[in-house]
Amino acid sequence: MKTDKDKIVKEIRRKVLSKSGKKKLEAARKVADETIKYIREAGRVDPEMLKQVFTI
């Protein structure tokens, strides 16, 4: 599918790379970083957990 590259670049500069757009972008990036941190760390097993005996 052909897209009008120049028009899109212009739109990106206006909507994403403008002063207000950049603020939104920074906020979105922060959210992404927090989510990735959560995904990487929330499931990490503490070695102490392995000592637990399953008895029931």
Place this chain on the structure above:
Amino acid sequence: MNSPAYEIHPYSIETLRRLLAEKSGNSVDSVQKKIHCVYFNNYFNELSAKTIIVENSYVDRDFLEDYAAYYVRCFNPYKRFCSRLHFFNIPITKNKFDSMLNGRTKKKTYFKKFTESYLGFVVVKPLPETIIGRTCLKTYGSDNGRRFYPIIRCNEVNLFGLNLRVKSLAFQEQDKVVAACATSALWSTFQGTGMMFQHPILSPVEITKAACDHMPLETRAIPNQGLSGHLIAHAIRNVNLEPYLVKTLDHEILQANIYAYCKMGIPLLLGIKLVDLSKKDDNEIGYHAVAVTGYSLGLDAPTPIIGGFLTRSAQIDKIYVHDDQVGPFSRMGLEPGDILSTSYIGEDGNIGSVGAIPWIIFIPLYHKIRIPLESIRASVVDFDQWVEIFRDPGLINLSHRLVWDIHLTTINKFKKSVLDSDYTGIRDRRDILLSKMPRFLWRATAFCGQEPVLDLLFDATDIEHGSFLTKVIPYYPELVEVFKIIKSIPELAQRIKSGPAWRILENNCFS
């Protein structure tokens, strides 16, 4: 007096309780107290059981191993033969069954009806209290695509020469001697992984011995009081699989992992902490292990995680587990507060008053499955956030935020799904089918509503810090075109390169 080779009874829960008691040598009162009886009552009602055929003097391989390792040396003369109860959803009379065995019933239609009515079997062990042996029962229906049992396989059953089949995953109760809960959960888990990864399927006593092989407990291994996390991991290694461990105190992590691995057919072992919710103080009962065998996608919409990332796995509202204290495919609901509902009876005497805190999952993996789910999710989350950055102001024309279906698969399953797909958006279908791919793949499919937008295929056998994206299949080419333009803007390209989404966007498809 010798018992007959078989008996036929119309099904009722009273008859089932009586048979369980009679065949195991226990009293009906003691059998009636078991949660299994309550569970079987509901289960067989749902499956519309009509007839029980009892196969007396049945030799069960697993029990025989346990018998040889322990019971044979007891002074008390325990029996070595079990009984097997077969369940059917049609009425069967003794005359009709006799005529099938005598060869007088030649009608193929009756045989077809007989085999189709088969619901599975329960082996009854001749032991005090712990009597439920190998059990393979048909699962509930899918309920319009809500329930998923991806681990089940076809079990061939031979009843006096009559070939029967039941799609299930074997279950059995711990005997509290050679096996505690963790051993029973491992035994069920290995029934699934054994077929998938071609490893020997050990009996309960062999599993307990293997777990304690090089890591002796402080106390004796048999009679077994339970296995620690270390011992469970060791038992998994003993069948040449790699244990991958994930902490699951958070429902989102539990849902994501169950969906990602179970969908391919890998059962997981879930360690839980049981708590009596009917008590305010001192309500911890102890730690228990179950095998996760399925899930229900019962929520209409996924619950977003931080920042709004949406996954299909977040639609899971229940999981199905082989809980040796309850029964096969028993339901655990995901409740608020990161707790699971159970079928246990608390101190108030009510079923369900005991909750479970999911503690840890043990994922038994073939050694070549090296890239963990977290790495895939990190790349996809980052990519998804970039899509949102451009979708929100209308630069990408998608009506909804993407919902991601992330799961492990094999090259064969993936290619079959491409071949079977009637979705016209797949370009180069032939090329995809003919392309070389690794045996194990992570597949992340993005959906906008019901429509697939993009398929990302990651090599699950690669190196984690490498570039392990194997293939991108765009169903919505505009998304790819916009990202090609985004990448041509240096300040954005540089920004994307600093995050894990680069793993996706460096693919030729986006160049």
